[in-house]
Amino acid sequence: MNWTIWSSDYNGTIAASGALVDGVAERIARLAGELTVHVVTADTFGSVASALAGLPVRLHVLPPGMQDEAKRRYVADLGSLRTVAMGNGRNDLLMLLEAGLSVAVMGDEGASVQTLCAADVAVRHIRDGLDLLLHPLRLVATLRR
Numbered sequence: 001m002n003w004t005i006w007s008s009d010y011n012g013t014i015a016a017s018g019a020l021v022d023g024v025a026e027r028i029a030r031l032a033g034e035l036t037v038h039v040v041t042a043d044t045f046g047s048v049a050s051a052l053a054g055l056p057v058r059l060h061v062l063p064p065g066m067q068d069e070a071k072r073r074y075v076a077d078l079g080s081l082r083t084v085a086m087g088n089g090r091n092d093l094l095m096l097l098e099a100g101l102s103v104a105v106m107g108d109e110g111a112s113v114q115t116l117c118a119a120d121v122a123v124r125h126i127r128d129g130l131d132l133l134l135h136p137l138r139l140v141a142t143l144r145r
Contacts, residue, residue, distance in 0.1 A: 003101060004035060004082045005036045006036070009095075010039050011045060012107060012110075016109055030134060039060070040060045040071050040095070068091040069094060071091060084101045086102075089112055093112065096115060102121070105122075106122065
């Protein structure tokens with residue numbers, strides 16, 4: 001795997017209504033052996049710290065205002081070309097455009113159409129997106145020309 005960092009939104013991407021989606025914690029634990037895992041969020045429900053407690057992630061809670069630009073800068077600072085970004089919301093659009101590989105997650109909370117169109121890959125559920133990273137040959141069929 002050429003990627004060294006995975007950056008993700010929280011609500012709507014790896015969580016629904018503030019609670020971590022089933023199967024995500026196990027996948028994060030597995031991925032953390034291969035990637036540095038970052039979660040960048042506005043923390044709409046105020047639950048991210050407790051939900052991710054004990055998981056091998058680097059959490060960054062954004063202050064209000066210009067969160068789309070803050071997420072883009074975060075990925076740029078990590079190193080765009082080596083970062084996989086996943087998100088679903090309008091405030092994830094710039095982050096996905098900045099990343100070397102971007103995955104839009106539709107999930108239970110839906111996804112911004114603009115964000116979907118900006119992504120390299122769209123998945124129906126976060127488990128599918130994380131499984132692409134755990135089984136990277138699946139990306140070959142999706143992204144080949």
